[in-house]
Amino acid sequence: MINTGNDSVLQAQLREPAPRQPIRVRGTLIKAVFLFLLVLCTILFLAPFIWLVSASLKTRAEVFNNELLPNPVAWQNYIYVWQAAPMLTWLRNSLVVGVLASAAVTVSCSLIAFGFSYFRFRGRDTLFGLVLATMMLPGVVTMIPVFLVWRSLGQINTLTPLWASNLFGSAFYIFMIRQFYLGLPRELFEAARVDGASYFDLWRVIALPLTRTALIVVFIFEFKASWTDLVKPLIYLQNTNLFTLPLGLKSILDQFGQGGEMQWEVVLAASVIVTVPMIIIFFIGQRYFMDGIATTGIKG
Amino acid sequence: MATKSLVTRPSVRQGRVTPQQRELFAGLAFISPWIIGFLIFTAGPMVISLGLSLTDYDVLNPPEFVGFENYQRLFTDPRLGLSLANSFIYALLHVPSVIIVALGLALLLNRVGRAAGFFRTIFYLPSVTPAVAVATLWLWILNPRIGLVNQGLALLGMQGPGWTTDPVWIKPGIALMSLWAVGSTVILYLAALKNVPNELYEAARIDGANSWQQLLRITIPLISPTIFFTLIVNTIGALQIFTEVYTMFFGNMSSGAASSAGLFYNIYLFRQAFEFLRMGYASAMAWLLFFIILILTFIQLRVSKRWVYYEGS
Structure with a gap:
């Protein structure tokens, strides 16, 4: 009697995995449905890109025919846009501004964040609170006076206002890099101090290399912000030869697009040219983009 | 330069300066770029802006003091009322749709294992596309006659609206375009979903909760801090939308309907x-x-106390 009882318990235990089978099948099925939905979404997300590239390679008569493949392929659109607009100059301006803006903000924020994390002094946390508070301020509040500052310095119609303010740090990046510094053990720095390292050495030799990932994230995000910005170029640049790519594209849109000469294939080719460098940089630095957003919530 | 000399020569001063003072000087030296920048590009401009708001100033002539006239005009200018209403309507369309779509995509991504990396990359691509290019492209994607959106709707047997021409549909059109750049929010949500402990779902399953109940009772409460963060950031961002709309409807050309509905x-x-x-x-x-x-941020912070769940509180 007792034996049989045990047997039935044993059998029940042996049988237990059995009902799992349908769950696993159901799991795979659900996963398949999810994958299908994601592929659908992928097509929706990629469709505008595909349309853009395809239309930019079509002749004027066929640019809006919505055919997947251009036939004939009008490579001349791309040649034409390089001749019709100073694309190379704009590309150079964008690169110069992007690199200067990113380098300036990366170095300055790294220094400032170090000042806010390693050193202990009265009023530090109050000051840091002020750094965070500036993030609440909408850009339009300071837009006009900052314009007047650059104007009084004779910097209107130069590239300087597009990057130079980055030499003084940027609240969000300071916050972000400081988070990384706070994760470094203090003993690391104290040991170097005992060995006679200066404060500047602490930053350059220890802090800087150890926060490389964070700095790359900052550099990449600032480069993206600078590369895609229209507002500052719109405010500060009047001379066509100083335009960055976004402002250049806007001027092409105004000239060749609506209200203009109606050469949309040219506008679309220019759009591709403005977009491609950023996409390439994204694929190279993908890991940093993803880490940057996931850990900090940067608005990409 | 000042930074360097202050920081590299503390030993010279050691005799006279206490360690606390040394840390203070060195710390201030490191943050001095920010202090200077704060004075020139934030604090100073705030004061100037406040002053300017009490004047008539056209850059060419010296500012003329007018008291609170500009502020009074804020309440009587119909174009201002219109632009404020437009921005609010857009925010009301944009913010909930971004949160819902991003959450949906993140939930899908969370269930497909390693393949998620690939899809995540695709979803993020529009976010690295310059806004001017996005707007140029979407002028055509949203084109009432030949645009992909209305062609797609036609396939489903629906007549799509005039996204770029009909005053009623311009803001929904822009909100639709903004959904294309939902990728960064998806990535944020996905990171938050990964932090929800699996045991909670197992426990819920044992208690017989279905997927929908698990979503409402476990997933959403646990990632509510992230949802709240994106709510605030997206609201502030939506109220300040500029580049896309300026590219599409303003600049050299004037486009009838959009000059009011898109203002x-x-x-x-x-x-x-x-x-x-x-x-x-x-x-x-x-x-x-x-x-x-x-005010909006303050209200959202107050209301959030009722629905945002923080671990340990």
């Missing part, structure tokens, strides 16, 4: 400042926006 707050502000050179009025507008954003 967003920051576009009106920008035009007042740099096209009509009414710097004083534009400054008053900027302060009104700051005030609105402060």
Whole structure:
């Protein structure tokens, strides 16, 4: 009697995995449905890109025919846009501004964040609170006076206002890099101090290399912000030869697009040219983009 | 330069300076770029902006003091009311749809294992596309006659609206376009979903909770801090939308319907400042926006106490 009882318990235990089978099948099925939905979404997300590239390679008569493949392929659109607009100059301006803006903000924020994390002094946390508070301020509040500052310095119609303010740090990046510094053990720095390292050495030799990932994230995000910005170029640049790519594209849109000469294939080719460098940089630095957003919530 | 000399020579001063003072000087030296920048590019401009908002100033002539005239005008200017309403309507369309779509995509991504990396990359691509290019492209994607959106709707047997021409549909059109750049929010949500402990779902399953109940009772409460964060950031961002709309509907060309239905707050502000050179009025507008954003953030913080769940509280 007792034996049989045990047997039935044993059998029940042996049988237990059995009902799992349908769950696993159901799991795979659900996963398949999810994958299908994601592929659908992928097509929706990629469709505008595909349309853009395809239309930019079509002749004027066929640019809006919505055919997947251009036939004939009008490579001349791309040649034409390089001749019709100073694309190379704009590309150079964008690169110069992007690199200067990113380098300036990366170095300055790294220094400032170090000042806010390693050193202990009265009023530090109050000051840091002020750094965070500036993030609440909408850009339009300071837009006009900052314009007047650059104007009084004779910097209107130069590239300087597009990057130079980055030499003084940027609240969000300071916050972000400081988070990384706070994760470094203090003993690391104290040991170097005992060995006679200066404060500047602490930053350059220890802090800087150890926060490389964070700095790359900052550099990449600032480069993206600078590369895609229209507002500052719109405010500060009047001379066509100083335009960055976004402002250049806007001027092409105004000239060749609506209200203009109606050469949309040219506008679309220019759009591709403005977009491609950023996409390439994204694929190279993908890991940093993803880490940057996931850990900090940067608005990409 | 000052930074370096202060920081590298503390040993010279060691005799006279206490360690606390040394840390203070060195710390201040490191943060001095920020302090200078704060004075030149934030604090100073705030004071100037407040002052300018009490004047008539066209850049070319010296500012003329007018008292609170600009602020009074804020309440009587119909274009300002229109632009504010446009921005709010857009925010109301944009913010909930971004949160829902991003959450949906993140939930899908969370269930497909390693393949998620590939899809995540695709979803993020539009976010690295320059806004001017996005807007140029979407002028055609949203084109009422030949655009992909309305062609797609036609396949489903529906007649799509005039996204870029019909005043009623311009803001929904822009909100639809903004959904294309939902990728960064998806990535944030996905990171938050990964932090929800699996045991909770197992426990819920044992208690017989279905997927929908698990979503409402476990997933959403546990990632509510992230949802709340994106709610605030996206609301503030939506109220300040500029580049996409400016590219599509403003600049050299004037497009009839969009010049009112697409007149967003920051576009009106920008035009007042740099096209009509009414710097004083534009400054008053900027302060009104700051005030609105402060109030909205405050309200959201208060309301959030009721629905945002923080671990350990």
